[in-house]
Amino acid sequence: MAGAASIPILDLSWADGPKRAELLEQLRSALFDVGFLYIRHHGVSSTIIKDLTDMLPTLFELPAKEKASLSKLNSPHFLGYSGFAEETTLGKQDLREQYDFATELPVVYEAPLNDEGANVGRGKRNFSQLYWRLRGPNQWLELPGFKDAFTAYHDAVQDLSYRFVHLIEEAFDIPVGTCDHFFGRQDPEVTTAGRYTTSNGASKSFLPPQHRIKLLRYPPSSDPTQAQGVGAHKDSSGWLTFLCQVGGEPGLEVQSADGRWIKAPPIEGTFVVNFGNAFEAATDGAVKATIHRVIAPGPDNNVRYSIPFFQGLPLDMTVSEIRSYIPERVRRLRKEAGGDDGVSSFLDPRWDSLGDSQLRKWIRSHRDVGLKWYGQEVVDFYTA
Numbered sequence: 001m002a003g004a005a006s007i008p009i010l011d012l013s014w015a016d017g018p019k020r021a022e023l024l025e026q027l028r029s030a031l032f033d034v035g036f037l038y039i040r041h042h043g044v045s046s047t048i049i050k051d052l053t054d055m056l057p058t059l060f061e062l063p064a065k066e067k068a069s070l071s072k073l074n075s076p077h078f079l080g081y082s083g084f085a086e087e088t089t090l091g092k093q094d095l096r097e098q099y100d101f102a103t104e105l106p107v108v109y110e111a112p113l114n115d116e117g118a119n120v121g122r123g124k125r126n127f128s129q130l131y132w133r134l135r136g137p138n139q140w141l142e143l144p145g146f147k148d149a150f151t152a153y154h155d156a157v158q159d160l161s162y163r164f165v166h167l168i169e170e171a172f173d174i175p176v177g178t179c180d181h182f183f184g185r186q187d188p189e190v191t192t193a194g195r196y197t198t199s200n201g202a203s204k205s206f207l208p209p210q211h212r213i214k215l216l217r218y219p220p221s222s223d224p225t226q227a228q229g230v231g232a233h234k235d236s237s238g239w240l241t242f243l244c245q246v247g248g249e250p251g252l253e254v255q256s257a258d259g260r261w262i263k264a265p266p267i268e269g270t271f272v273v274n275f276g277n278a279f280e281a282a283t284d285g286a287v288k289a290t291i292h293r294v295i296a297p298g299p300d301n302n303v304r305y306s307i308p309f310f311q312g313l314p315l316d317m318t319v320s321e322i323r324s325y326i327p328e329r330v331r332r333l334r335k336e337a338g339g340d341d342g343v344s345s346f347l348d349p350r351w352d353s354l355g356d357s358q359l360r361k362w363i364r365s366h367r368d369v370g371l372k373w374y375g376q377e378v379v380d381f382y383t384a
């Protein structure tokens with residue numbers, strides 16, 4: 001978080017009325033000065049949210065055996081259940097339990113046919129790239145109504161995420177729809193106008209990406225010295241994050257440029273929005289992937305639940321490619337912020353493609369899944 005000491009709340013209903021210009025001004029400030037914001041009147045129906053959030057306690061109270069049967073270890077896509085404290089951030093256990101779900105999509109990965117890893121892909125896309133193995137179907141819970149509730153929530157937040165990217169494009173003063181093809185959404189007008197083409201004149205198409213949704217439970221911690229709900233981090237799973245804080249239990253904190261931790265408590269009817277590493281890299285750090293963490297509830301507090309939605313990007317896209325859509329005028333707005341600068345490691349040329357950086361991220365946080373499905377050599381490469 002750059003300068004401001006408090007996190008702005010933007011009213012997205014202003015997008016459709018006379019206050020649109022004011023909203024865009026607030027958005028610019030949230031993007032360039034703060035790097036974290038709340039949105040209200042966002043258009044995701046409270047019924048859709050409630051249908052999913054009401055199920056959270058039941059989902060986590062299922063018998064341990066049933067939850068374990070959905071272990072991420074079953075999934076080369078890192079989708080499924082992780083037990084309490086099975087995930088680590090900064091080498092320390094996170095005191096939370098979670099299910100990872102995603103846009104329901106079939107497997108596209110094709111194991112290479114020969115030792116050279118020859119291009120066996122369909123058409124121009126090389127599906128033998130290891131990172132394509134991240135893409136694949138969910139492990140569904142046998143809980144009546146869950147799949148429908150999850151799917152409705154996914155679709156509604158996906159729609160919000162696309163509307164929000166349009167607002168950002170407007171705030172950046174670039175044509176609305178510039179980023180549509182990142183999400184496999186081709187605006188015919190944009191294409192025929194020929195504004196978004198590659199250097200050789202071909203218009204580039206991507207598969208619609210897989211968005212990731214975590215269902216999180218943070219139980220009260222009996223030991224106040226052990227309160228890492230999730231350690232300080234930048235989001236690396238996507239482009240933008242839309243976080244639903246369920247109920248009233250606080251814990252989320254956001255780091256300001258001078259290193260102070262600012263509380264971001266739940267506010268009824270809002271999502272928290274923040275920006276992932278890829279967004280920071282694409283804007284050369286003009287918009288920060290702000291560092292945040294969750295303090296686990298104390299012994300006298302309630303269980304905390306939350307649901308972050310990580311808006312996906314195409315795995316075969318490169319950071320340099322995304323950056324080419326963000327004008328230099330925007331990228332020059334970079335303000336220096338103190339603290340660690342994760343952009344540089346994200347931009348390591350070894351993982352210029354987003355798929356590589358995603359595979360690295362998942363292997364680093366779930367080494368056991370990495371070893372099982374990708375093997376020692378790959379794990380060593382990404383954790384070195």
Ligand SMILES: O=C(O)CCC(=O)C(=O)O
Nearest residue numbers: 216230235252294306308
């Ligand atoms: O639980 C929360 O409120 C935030 C979780 C988070 O930052 C994450 O999973 O990336």
Ligand SMILES: [Fe+2]
Nearest residue numbers: 233234235292
């Ligand atoms: Fe996060």
